[in-house]
Amino acid sequence: MAGSLILVPTPIGNLGDISPRAAEALAQADFIAAEDTRVTLRLLNHLELKKSLVSYHEHNKQKSGPQILQRISAGETCALVTDAGTPAISDPGEDLVRLCAEAGIMVTAIPGPCAAITALAVSGLKTDRFTFEGFLPAQKKQRRERLKALAAEDRTMILYEAPHRLPDTLKELSEALGPDRKITLCRELTKLHEEIQRVTLGDAVTYYSEIAPRGEFVLILAGRALPTEAPQAVSMEDCLEAVRLLREDGMGLKDAVRQVSREYGVPKNALYDAAVAKGL
Numbered sequence: 001m002a003g004s005l006i007l008v009p010t011p012i013g014n015l016g017d018i019s020p021r022a023a024e025a026l027a028q029a030d031f032i033a034a035e036d037t038r039v040t041l042r043l044l045n046h047l048e049l050k051k052s053l054v055s056y057h058e059h060n061k062q063k064s065g066p067q068i069l070q071r072i073s074a075g076e077t078c079a080l081v082t083d084a085g086t087p088a089i090s091d092p093g094e095d096l097v098r099l100c101a102e103a104g105i106m107v108t109a110i111p112g113p114c115a116a117i118t119a120l121a122v123s124g125l126k127t128d129r130f131t132f133e134g135f136l137p138a139q140k141k142q143r144r145e146r147l148k149a150l151a152a153e154d155r156t157m158i159l160y161e162a163p164h165r166l167p168d169t170l171k172e173l174s175e176a177l178g179p180d181r182k183i184t185l186c187r188e189l190t191k192l193h194e195e196i197q198r199v200t201l202g203d204a205v206t207y208y209s210e211i212a213p214r215g216e217f218v219l220i221l222a223g224r225a226l227p228t229e230a231p232q233a234v235s236m237e238d239c240l241e242a243v244r245l246l247r248e249d250g251m252g253l254k255d256a257v258r259q260v261s262r263e264y265g266v267p268k269n270a271l272y273d274a275a276v277a278k279g280l
């Protein structure tokens, strides 16, 4: 019988964030596929686990992926980990999941740390609708097109960026989306030097033209503001119903009319006359 692939999230900076279930999955797996085996060894030492490790990363995935699949097909359970966070989010784990899924192998994911979601939650920007953009494309043409698309995006946007590219990326974003656009820069999340900056793109450009960025960053960008919706028209019947309910609660007619006219923006005298005509 075939084994399975388990996606095991690991801390993005604070070893205390490994969950009991994630640690158990690592302990139970027949082998662990890791992006950088040295990084994973540190985690395994912390958990006092000795496990068989294989390397699976961007530059060996074509060869390593089928080998892992073969072992799983033969009955082994593989735990997939990334250097930090949730496997398959902006890392080659995505390809291994697809390979296994296409081969009919059971794939399960343990929920846990993810830089994107941690940053979004702390951003102070709208979280009801958002889009994950990962890293911007490196190629000029695709990058220009992506920036253009982002300028039109009205949902909150999550981006990853490397520190050495941050100043240029901020400049490009400011040119495309405007210097007044709100941005939250989340640096070194869960680590000793965690820093959250809730600023505008213009401020961020100025700040990082004077200070060299250090550490890991997630950028959360506010979406384009939509034109404010016209207030919904309220009928006289709705207002009279509101007056009736207040009267039922014991409020005097004049007070009820004053409150409803203020809330719904209808002329007080007209509402009062209509209420009297209705015998309210």
Ligand code: SAM
Binding pocket: 012, 013, 082, 084, 085, 086, 087, 088, 089, 090, 091, 113, 114, 115, 116, 159, 160, 161, 162, 186, 187, 188, 189, 190, 191, 216, 217, 218
């Ligand atoms: N799979 C990972 C996850 O679930 O968060 C993301 C992997 S991606 C290759 C690495 C990027 O995640 C970094 O370049 C940075 O943008 C972001 N990142 C990871 N850890 C972070 C942290 N502690 N603070 C801020 N950003 C972090």
